[in-house]
Amino acid sequence: MKKFLKYLLALIAFLFIGYHSVYFKKLTEVSARTSTEKINISQYTRTFWNKKLLPSLNKALSLNELIALLKTDPEKAFSTYGKALGIGDLKYFMVKGVGKVMKVNENEVALLSTATTENLVVNIATEYVYGNAVRDASGLINTNDFDNTSDFNEISAGINQIIRDEVLPDFKKRIASGDRIEFVGAIELNKKFLNLSDIEITPVQLKILK
Amino acid sequence: MDLKLYKPFFIKFQSLIALFILCLLISLISDKFLTVSNGWNVMRQISVNICISVGMTLVVLTAGIDLSVGSVLALCGALTAGLLKNGLAFPQADLFIGFTILGAMLVGVLAGTFLGAFNGWAITKFKVPAFIATLAMLTIARGLTLLYTQGFPISGLGDDFAYLGTGWFLSIPVPVWISGIVVLLAVILTTKTRLGRYIYAIGGNESASRLSGINISRVKIIVYAISGALAAIGGLIVTSRLDSAQPNAGSSYELDSIAAVVIGGTSLSGGKGTILGTVLGAIIIGVLNNGLVLLNVSPFWQQVVKGAVILLAVIIDKSNSKND
Numbered sequence: 100m101k102k103f104l105k106y107l108l109a110l111i112a113f114l115f116i117g118y119h120s121v122y123f124k125k126l127t128e129v130s131a132r133t134s135t136e137k138i139n140i141s142q143y144t145r146t147f148w149n150k151k152l153l154p155s156l157n158k159a160l161s162l163n164e165l166i167a168l169l170k171t172d173p174e175k176a177f178s179t180y181g182k183a184l185g186i187g188d189l190k191y192f193m194v195k196g197v198g199k200v201m202k203v204n205e206n207e208v209a210l211l212s213t214a215t216t217e218n219l220v221v222n223i224a225t226e227y228v229y230g231n232a233v234r235d236a237s238g239l240i241n242t243n244d245f246d247n248t249s250d251f252n253e254i255s256a257g258i259n260q261i262i263r264d265e266v267l268p269d270f271k272k273r274i275a276s277g278d279r280i281e282f283v284g285a286i287e288l289n290k291k292f293l294n295l296s297d298i299e300i301t302p303v304q305l306k307i308l309k
Numbered sequence: 310m311d312l313k314l315y316k317p318f319f320i321k322f323q324s325l326i327a328l329f330i331l332c333l334l335i336s337l338i339s340d341k342f343l344t345v346s347n348g349w350n351v352m353r354q355i356s357v358n359i360c361i362s363v364g365m366t367l368v369v370l371t372a373g374i375d376l377s378v379g380s381v382l383a384l385c386g387a388l389t390a391g392l393l394k395n396g397l398a399f400p401q402a403d404l405f406i407g408f409t410i411l412g413a414m415l416v417g418v419l420a421g422t423f424l425g426a427f428n429g430w431a432i433t434k435f436k437v438p439a440f441i442a443t444l445a446m447l448t449i450a451r452g453l454t455l456l457y458t459q460g461f462p463i464s465g466l467g468d469d470f471a472y473l474g475t476g477w478f479l480s481i482p483v484p485v486w487i488s489g490i491v492v493l494l495a496v497i498l499t500t501k502t503r504l505g506r507y508i509y510a511i512g513g514n515e516s517a518s519r520l521s522g523i524n525i526s527r528v529k530i531i532v533y534a535i536s537g538a539l540a541a542i543g544g545l546i547v548t549s550r551l552d553s554a555q556p557n558a559g560s561s562y563e564l565d566s567i568a569a570v571v572i573g574g575t576s577l578s579g580g581k582g583t584i585l586g587t588v589l590g591a592i593i594i595g596v597l598n599n600g601l602v603l604l605n606v607s608p609f610w611q612q613v614v615k616g617a618v619i620l621l622a623v624i625i626d627k628s629n630s631k632n633d
Contacts, residue, residue: 116411116415119409119411119412120408120409120411120412120415121406121407121408121409121412122406122407122409123404123405123406123407124404124405124407125403125404125405126398126399126400126402126403126404126405127403128405129396129398129405129407242464242465243465245464245465248461248462248464248553249461
């Protein structure tokens with residue numbers, strides 16, 4: 100009797116755990132649902148660019164304001180305006196400003212950002228546009244929306260491709276030293292090793308003012 | 310004052326004294342060390358190593374070694390994440406088996422137990438040296454992880470699963486609870502059960518244990534199975550903390566766990582050591598890692614320092630054994 104009770108309890112425990120461990124469904128139903136839920140990366144990137152990123156650019160922080168704050172209170176600058184998806188010292192900022200083109204190089208445009216007290220020169224990347232600066236600085240994408248990091252990184256690759264295909268070609272053709280330009284773009288700064296003399300902007304919007 | 314009188318005291322509490330000195334030194338140099346948040350941070354970080362090291366202690370007590378724990382951790386973490394995320398599909402039967410968090414975790418721990426038991430079986434059945442058998446499993450499990458994940462992380466496992474690695478319960482991080490329960494059970498196992506006494510006996514003198522009627526193979530298989538299961542639990546915590554199963558997770562974790570065991574005073578020749586000693590060893594390693602990071606020591610130097618500490622621990626242990 101005691102043995103029977105032992106086996107009975109073990110069976111009940113096994114069934115209880117089993118019931119709460121697995122569930123069964125028709126594969127066709129599940130496949131149909133996941134295919135509609137699966138994110139189409141190129142479509143997602145395009146929608147993100149048009150409907151989220153571009154409308155949000157008017158909220159970008161003035162580069163001059165950011166620089167001034169970084170010089171006086173870097174802690175506040177990073178905690179208030181810095182964005183990052185992971186932990187660490189690297190933070191991303193979406194900045195805007197106006198500046199005078201000092202030099203047009205093969206890989207970037209050196210720009211004298213106006214209205215800064217110390218004549219800050221920044222570079223705008225025109226050839227090698229890579230990394231996650233724009234995606235992360237936007238603060239508009241949630242990692243949990245993606246099944247895997249590969250898809251998530253594809254978004255950055257897609258954004259960078261749009262910049263290379265749509266933002267830069269015309270700008271690169273027309274730009275010349277001495278031009279005044281208006282820019283919005285993303286920058287990456289290291290909180291621990293802050294270097295304001297080597298800022299590179301990944302552009303999202305560029306306008307030559309002449 | 311005759312210092313010789315205090316020698317047994319110093320030998321008995323050498324790990325504790327080392328930890329105290331380490332904490333004192335780091336807190337003198339860095340004001341961020343002795344803070345509550347950093348304390349919990351260290352505890353959360355070492356909870357995985359404690360789980361693995363407890364299993365490793367049992368193995369080392371039998372005069373064995375388990376080099377496969379890091380890879381087993383990765384495989385079990387990947388398996389759990391994969392089942393939780395994708396379930397199992399059987400196209401011919403038009404059947405999909407989905408797994409709840411409980412189900413996926415159970416499969417992960419069972420897989421770890423099985424791999425550990427397989428190690429034990431290979432070691433006892435074919436008399437393969439533990440070093441070789443578990444080294445082979447290290448490679449097999451890592452390969453299986455890469456095959457299963459196709460080299461990509463499996464992420465987006467949900468907030469409920471993330472609670473295991475990042476959540477708090479009664480103001481204490483959940484991983485600390487898990488490692489605490491593991492330690493408690495292991496202490497009971499080693500001090501209050503027959504299996505515990507067998508483990509020490511086998512490590513102390515295997516031939517004598519066999520002659521006294523202990524089923525050596527059975528005990529060893531159980532010990533390696535426990536080590537595998539605890540590596541799997543470590544895998545669950547790591548996967549949950551990162552919210553993703555990384556194919557290269559757990560690399561060199563076996564070295565950290567062996568270091569914790571050795572620093573904790575467990576003899577690599579078996580039969581001597583305690584679970585609490587290992588916990589202390591894991592805390593020393595954790596505090597050392599944390600301190601070196603807070604002191605901005607280069608990661609390359611961190612490895613050198615860690616290696617030197619392990620070497621020092623073994624030298625001290627050897628010299629103590631000689632004096633006994």
